[in-house]
Amino acid sequence: MRFLRELYVVFWKEMLVWVNNPMLPVVRALVFPMMWIVIFGSAFGGEVNHIPVAVVSEDSGELSLAYLSMLSTGRTLELKYASPSEAEKLLKTRRVYGVLHIPADFTERLRSGEGVTVSLSTDESTPQIANAMAAHFAKVSRSFSAQLGLEDAVRVERDPIYGRGVKYLDYLAPGVVMMTILFSSIFSGGLNLILDREFGTLKMLMVSPISRDAIILGKIFAGVAQSIASGVVALVVAILMGVHLKSGAAGFALVILLMFISGFGFIGMSTAFATRITQLEQLMVVMQVLIMPMWFLSGGLYPLESMPDWMKPLAIVNPMTYATDAARAVMIRGIIWETLLLDLAVISAFAIAMFLVGSYSFKKTLGGIK
Amino acid sequence: MIIEVERLRKEFNGVVAVDGISFSVERGEIFGFLGPNGAGKTTTINILTTLLAPTSGTARIAGYDVVKQPEQVRRRIGLVPQEVVLEGDLTARENLIFHGMLYGLSRQQIESRISELLDIVELEDRAESKVRTFSGGMKRRLELVKVLLHEPEVVFLDEPTVGLDPQTRRRIWEYIRTLNTERGVTVFLTTHYMEEAEQLCDRVCIIDHGRILDIDQPDRLKHRLGEGEMVEIELAERCEEFVRSLGEAGYRIKSATGCRVTVVAERSERVLAEVFSLADRLGTGIVSISIRKPTLEDVFIHYTGRSIRDEAAGDTRIREIARRLKH
Ligand SMILES: Nc1ncnc2c1ncn2[C@@H]1O[C@H](COP(=O)(O)OP(=O)(O)OP(=O)(O)O)[C@@H](O)[C@H]1O
Numbered sequence: 001m002r003f004l005r006e007l008y009v010v011f012w013k014e015m016l017v018w019v020n021n022p023m024l025p026v027v028r029a030l031v032f033p034m035m036w037i038v039i040f041g042s043a044f045g046g047e048v049n050h051i052p053v054a055v056v057s058e059d060s061g062e063l064s065l066a067y068l069s070m071l072s073t074g075r076t077l078e079l080k081y082a083s084p085s086e087a088e089k090l091l092k093t094r095r096v097y098g099v100l101h102i103p104a105d106f107t108e109r110l111r112s113g114e115g116v117t118v119s120l121s122t123d124e125s126t127p128q129i130a131n132a133m134a135a136h137f138a139k140v141s142r143s144f145s146a147q148l149g150l151e152d153a154v155r156v157e158r159d160p161i162y163g164r165g166v167k168y169l170d171y172l173a174p175g176v177v178m179m180t181i182l183f184s185s186i187f188s189g190g191l192n193l194i195l196d197r198e199f200g201t202l203k204m205l206m207v208s209p210i211s212r213d214a215i216i217l218g219k220i221f222a223g224v225a226q227s228i229a230s231g232v233v234a235l236v237v238a239i240l241m242g243v244h245l246k247s248g249a250a251g252f253a254l255v256i257l258l259m260f261i262s263g264f265g266f267i268g269m270s271t272a273f274a275t276r277i278t279q280l281e282q283l284m285v286v287m288q289v290l291i292m293p294m295w296f297l298s299g300g301l302y303p304l305e306s307m308p309d310w311m312k313p314l315a316i317v318n319p320m321t322y323a324t325d326a327a328r329a330v331m332i333r334g335i336i337w338e339t340l341l342l343d344l345a346v347i348s349a350f351a352i353a354m355f356l357v358g359s360y361s362f363k364k365t366l367g368g369i370k
Numbered sequence: 371m372i373i374e375v376e377r378l379r380k381e382f383n384g385v386v387a388v389d390g391i392s393f394s395v396e397r398g399e400i401f402g403f404l405g406p407n408g409a410g411k412t413t414t415i416n417i418l419t420t421l422l423a424p425t426s427g428t429a430r431i432a433g434y435d436v437v438k439q440p441e442q443v444r445r446r447i448g449l450v451p452q453e454v455v456l457e458g459d460l461t462a463r464e465n466l467i468f469h470g471m472l473y474g475l476s477r478q479q480i481e482s483r484i485s486e487l488l489d490i491v492e493l494e495d496r497a498e499s500k501v502r503t504f505s506g507g508m509k510r511r512l513e514l515v516k517v518l519l520h521e522p523e524v525v526f527l528d529e530p531t532v533g534l535d536p537q538t539r540r541r542i543w544e545y546i547r548t549l550n551t552e553r554g555v556t557v558f559l560t561t562h563y564m565e566e567a568e569q570l571c572d573r574v575c576i577i578d579h580g581r582i583l584d585i586d587q588p589d590r591l592k593h594r595l596g597e598g599e600m601v602e603i604e605l606a607e608r609c610e611e612f613v614r615s616l617g618e619a620g621y622r623i624k625s626a627t628g629c630r631v632t633v634v635a636e637r638s639e640r641v642l643a644e645v646f647s648l649a650d651r652l653g654t655g656i657v658s659i660s661i662r663k664p665t666l667e668d669v670f671i672h673y674t675g676r677s678i679r680d681e682a683a684g685d686t687r688i689r690e691i692a693r694r695l696k697h
């Protein structure tokens with residue numbers, strides 16, 4: 001009971017300082033992940049407008065004209081009419097991202113109440129554009145069918161000429177969320193400890209009668225809480241930018257649990273480093289030789305499959321890989337425990353080990369009298 | 371005895387910071403550690419406040435051993451370290467609340483004490499300001515009362531006025547006296563300011579290179595130099611002969627660096643006459659002459675042969691060399 005109260009005191013102070021400083025938490029929690037998402041995500045994601053699409057129409061019936069005019073309303077597409085050979089050339093030279101083929105019997109089949117399939121050849125090397133395009137076609141086709149009083153009368157057959165891409169922002173978001181946890185753990189754990197020592201604020205706790213374990217745990221918990229706060233901000237930003245979270249609230253909660261577990265591990269890790277570090281510059285070195293590679297080799301930005309063979313073992317021993325993979329599995333596939341077990345086991349083991357190492361080395365640097 | 375220290379020793383990888391010191395402090399005293407940089411003052415405070423384990427020896431605060439019963443000790447002490455340890459991002463009030471919480475006080479207890487404490491150091495109107503915005507003197511004042519919140523029996527003040535202007539320093543002395551007399555708190559402070567030790571402390575312990583040179587009331591320490599006043603003479607030339615002649619005339623020479631010599635004399639008028647006639651005889655001029663009461667600085671020089679203010683001593687040496695070069 002007394003221990004919990006003491007733990008709370010330390011936790012309370014850390015959080016109060018964190019909240020009280022108007023600039024840093026915002027910079028750390030919001031600007032940082034935003035920047036990554038904007039840099040890596042918006043370049044591909046967000047709202048894509050004015051996508052050039054070539055139209056090869058063999059039907060001049062009124063329904064095909066109506067369908068085409070419906071497609072061109074809004075800002076999403078820019079239609080260009082072309083002959084089949086011209087259209088193919090436009091697509092290959094990347095002047096259009098898709099070629100729509102409307103068959104000769106389009107109007108006729110719809111008149112007689114039958115469904116019709118239009119084909120859409122796409123360049124999906126830029127996945128966000130391909131997705132936006134496909135989504136627009138699907139939406140228009142649905143409402144066009146509905147106006148005719150039919151269901152799914154116009155089906156769009158997507159034919160990615162370079163193979164199908166993944167939706168990059170969906171792919172990227174879990175990695176960015178976990179990166180936020182990793183980076184803010186370095187600040188909340190290691191940096192905080194170094195600054196505390198530098199400015200002597202640790203001394204204030206040390207001369208007080210509260211238990212040494214409460215000091216350590218209070219600081220670690222506060223660090224984890226701060227990391228999770230940043231991670232949640234990143235997650236919400238991702239969702240606002242259109243990232244789909246498969247299992248809704250349960251998925252959200254599970255991602256937070258993942259943040260908690262990995263946050264513990266990363267805080268423990270950065271604390272262990274910080275106890276051996278006396279200057280901020282040294283922490284920057286650790287950032288560069290350890291943290292950045294952990295992030296780049298986690299599969300957060302590019303799939304592990306695209307890595308050269310010699311690099312793969314690094315990704316396999318990298319705890320970030322499992323944290324990212326778990327978050328991605330939850331966010332994209334939903335909660336399917338079989339797919340999560342290995343990841344969960346690895347990050348939990350990492351968290352426990354690092355927590356022990358971190359709190360042990362922290363305790364050792366507290367030094368002197370227990 | 372509220373502080374009892376016996377043969378306390380601390381080594382840092384072979385460097386002896388505190389070299390087997392023993393002393394004790396009585397309840398209600400203002401006790402001062404006076405020593406130059408690196409004397410071992412902070413190291414001693416760190417051991418007494420349970421921040422550092424001694425290499426050997428024992429220390430007890432209010433009867434509790436600092437190593438074996440640290441928690442008992444921690445409950446009874448307050449520390450104002452050499453460097454400011456307030457949370458700059460918290461307000462003065464929040465800093466106090468946090469401090470109170472660390473010592474297990476309830477919110478009501480804390481709230482009821484805060485305004486009174488801030489009042490003592492005239493910071494009431496700044497209670498809601500972030501400490502980051504405080505001046506050095508304000509931070510010091512806040513720290514001074516912060517440690518009173520949990521009503522400690524002893525407070526340790528490590529160089530409480532270092533870096534402050536003389537006016538602020540005097541105010542801080544006032545607060546320290548107030549908390550000592552009105553609240554009955556025992557004060558252990560370190561300083562390398564002579565006036566601070568002299569004005570504030572009931573007893574002063576002179577420490578250098580981790581060793582205690584002397585402990586006593588400031589007045590009595592000064593009497594160690596003998597009865598009388600300090601006469602400082604600066605000569606233009608023939609300094610060595612002059613110093614020798616003074617010695618032969620039976621004067622107690624306290625220090626002689628080059629052409630500056632300090633003697634102790636019971637009747638300074640007589641010295642002046644003799645100094646002038648001696649200078650006349652040697653055919654040298656007197657650059658300056660001054661008579662003053664002895665200070666703890668003189669006591670320090672008496673024990674160590676050097677000034678506590680290393681810079682000042684260095685300065686004298688440089689002037690000495692410059693003078694020699696000119697001639
Ligand atoms: N953590 C440490 N590691 C190694 N040496 C130390 C350590 N702390 C102090 N020392 C050494 O011990 C000696 C005494 O230092 P201390 O800080 O106690 O001096 P001080 O009297 O407080 O000096 P100041 O007036 O500069 O504060 C110095 O020589 C210092 O270099």
Ligand SMILES: [Mg+2]
Binds near residue numbers: 411412413452528
């Ligand atoms: Mg010191």
